[in-house]
Amino acid sequence: MSAHGGGTFASAGVRRSLLALAALAVVAVLVAFFWLPRVKPDFVQGGLWDAICRAAGVPRNWSAAVPRDDAQASRVASVFTSTLAAGGDVGHGGTLALRCTMCHGARGVSSSDVPNLAGQYAEVTYKQLTDYKNGQRRHALMQGLAAGLSEQDIRDLAAFYAQLPRPSPAGPPTEVPKLVSVGDPMRNIAPCATCHGGIDKKPGSPWLDGMSQAYLAAQMQQFAEGARRNDTLGAMRNIARQMRPEEVDAVARYYATRAIIGHEGAAPEPAR
Structure with a gap:
């Protein structure tokens, strides 16, 4: 009697386990092919078969042609700031x-929709000017100006702007955007602050506080469209x-409000 009861209990347990496993498989399919495509639009890029292959962890094609070199990719390797400062x-x-x-601006702070250069990291100014000179970053005026600069000229300009005082801080906004502070792991977006300051500083990443909102938004749009491709x-x-x-x-609005534009060294006005 007890043996029969134990067998019945075991069978019921096995059935429950199989049902739970089947339910888990259904949930996994729903997440992979219905929920993820909604929160990550490129998840099904290329069609359903590509999505199935990606979910299974296998390539769609087992061999592919080696991609051609991107002519607009930056050729500037990481350059230590100390090296630039010593050579500028x-x-x-x-x-x-x-x-x-x-x-x-006369002191590296602009009142228009172009970057502030005062206090910018030397390696950032060096990289961008070099990319303009070599055609890896496109802008009619900047490419024309950079074309006549020598390697030493670029180092000198980078050293000059790096030692200028940055715009006075205006205090952080009342709310820090989620993407700045924590990012979005589900979309593979790291926090902005891990590269651009606040949490950490990645070599070669620019200081963004006080930059023009229109300029920052335009650059992100160019990166998104692939019109700008000189990012490492x-x-x-x-x-x-x-x-x-x-x-x-x-x-863009968050970083634009992080400093007073066009008033080097000025303190924030008291609230009225």
């Missing part, structure tokens, strides 16, 4: 910067493609 003549850089004042290892393109328009606006 601040005085000569200041003389060269006179031709930059109309757009970037495609990091910004991979992130920007996942961002929604309202998230781009929120992040």
Whole structure:
């Protein structure tokens, strides 16, 4: 009697386990092919078969042609700031910067929709000018100006702007966007603050506080569309493609309010 009862209990347990396993399989299918495509639009890019192969962890094709080199990818490797600072003549850089004042301001702080350069990391200015010079970043005016710069000229300009005081902080906004502080792991978006300061600083990543909102939004849009491709290892393109328009606006607005534009050294006015 007890043996029969034990067998019945075991059978019931096995049945429950099989039902739970079947339910788990159904949930996994629903998540993989219905929920994930909604929150990650590129999940089914290429069709259902590609999505099935990706979910199974196998390639759609077992062999593929080696992609051609991207002519617009940056050729600048990581350059240590100390090396740039040691090799840059601040005085000569200041003389060269006179031709930059109309757009970037007399002291590296612009009142228009172009980047502030005051206090920017030397390796960032060096990289961007080099990319303009070599055609890996496109802008009619900047490419024309950078074309006449020598390697030493670029180092001098980078050293000059790096030593200028940054715009005075205006205090953080009342709310920090989620993408800045924690990112979105489900969409493979790391927090902005891990590269651009706040949590950590990735070498070669620019200081963004006080940049023009319109400029930042335009750059993220260019990264998303692939019009700008001089980011190292495609990091910004991979992130920007996942961002929604309202998230781009929120992040750009956040960094734009982090400093007073056009008032170097000025303290914030008291609230009225």
